[in-house]
Amino acid sequence: MSMIWSGLHTVVANAIALGMVIFLHELGHYLACRKLGVRVERFAFGFGTELLGFTGREGTRFSICAIPFGGFVKPAGEDPVEGGAAPKADEYFGQPWNRRLVIVYAGPAMNYVLAFCLYTGLIWGRGLPEASKQAVIGNMVIGFPADKAGIQIGDRVLSFGGRSLTGWEDLASSIHRSAGKEIVLAVERDAKTFDVKVTPRKDEAGEKGVIGIMPKADYRPVGPFGAMYEAARLCWLQSKQTVTTIAGKIWKRERPDLAGPVGIFQMVSRAARSGWEDFIFLIGFISVAVGFFNLLPLPMLDGGHGAFYFWEGLRGRRLSPAAQEKANTVGLAMLLSLLVFATYNDFLRIRSERAAKSAKPAAAQK
Structure with a gap:
């Protein structure tokens, strides 16, 4: 019964998170069409067979479909015939x-609006996080050394290599100096203490050691305008970090740590179990990621359509439907390849997590 409930919890959490992000994205396209006088033939939430639907006064068919992980808006005349x-x-x-x-950029813009509103509400209601003085794990990055070693959120790190720690800054600086070296951390969990061996890896700049942990936060009150500023700053920093991370991976010819559908399902499920605040934050995080990804000038994405229209504005004539179709075919192949690669990454990560968990049960029970 618990397995059934856990599975249902996972499906519902992902349907809410991904459904909200995708619905708001498509709503952006729809509202832009309406504002600019473009007739919309269909606005669908989900894919596949229509479960519920009605036709509005303007002739738009609004649908709820069987597969709730997606959606689309179909403006009239979106697929013109050449000649x-x-x-x-x-x-x-x-x-x-x-x-x-x-119209094409209204979708990604709505994703940023959603993230901004969610972040603003969280920061205003909860306050701005500040690192706790104690070395307590507040959050972790899936697939990083700490996660693979079995460290969990809420664990308190007592010592580093046998040396007692004075606080989080002491732990962080010690890890930064230990890239590529195996270290032993004394960890306290549920009033029990045990040792964990972990090897920090180099950060994106190749300068510091990291194991993928973040401190448990204390919070200081923030007013509404301060919360709006911090929310906008967080959206900007997340987008900037995405660019620098991808560029760094390409420059160093390293494999990007991309999360595919399985990885996203895992993250959403874990956030939902952690509490509503983590869940809402992750929805904002995914919304920024979806908005940013759709801004990339790749055919089949909103940014790809935008690139076509910029070209049209510069040259004074539109690309032929045949040329756009060829570009979209290439873009679709690229996106499918990216999906396969990201899914492969997910399964590698899962296998690594399971191997790490099976290798540490004795240590965790001491």
Whole structure:
């Protein structure tokens, strides 16, 4: 029974998190179409067979479909036929290139708006996190050395290599100096103490050792405007970190630590079990990731369509539907390859986690 409940909890948590992110993304496209006078034929939440639906006064078919992990908006005239009749004024390609640009970028923009609102509410209601003076684990990065070694959120690190710690800063600086070296941490969990062996890996800059842990936070009150500033800053820093991480991996020819569908399901499930605050924060995090990813100038993505329209604005003429179709075929192949690679990464991570857990049961029970 507990397994059934756990599975149901996972499905519901992911449906809420991913459904909210994707629904708001598509809502951005829909609202932009309505604002600019473009007729929308269908607004669907999910994919597959329609379960519920109705047709609005404007002729739009609103649908809830069987598979709740996705959605789409279909503007009228979105797929013009080369050499066919000229598009009408209320159709997608009846709009000038700059208006179509607004429509495609409205989806990612809505993702950032969602993240901003969620972050603002969290920071205003909970306060701004500050590192606790004690060396207590507040959060972890899946797949990093600490996670693989079996360290858990809530663990208190008492000593580093047999030396007592004065606090979090002492622990962090000691780890930073130990990249590539096996270290022994004395960890306290549930009033029991045991040793954990872990080897810090180098950070993205290749300068410091990291094991993927973050301190348990204390919180200081923040007013509404301060919360809005910190929320905007967090969205910016997350986007910036994504760029620097990917660029660093490409420059060093390293395999990116991408999370695929399985990895995202894991993260959402763990956040939901950790509490509503972590769950809401992760929804914001995923929303920024989805918004940023869709801004990339790759065919099939919003950013790819935007690149076509920028080209149209510069050259004064639109790319032919045939040329766009070829580009979209290449883009689809790239995205499918990325999906396969990310899913492969997920299974490697799961196998590594299981191997680490099976190797440490004796230590964890001391």
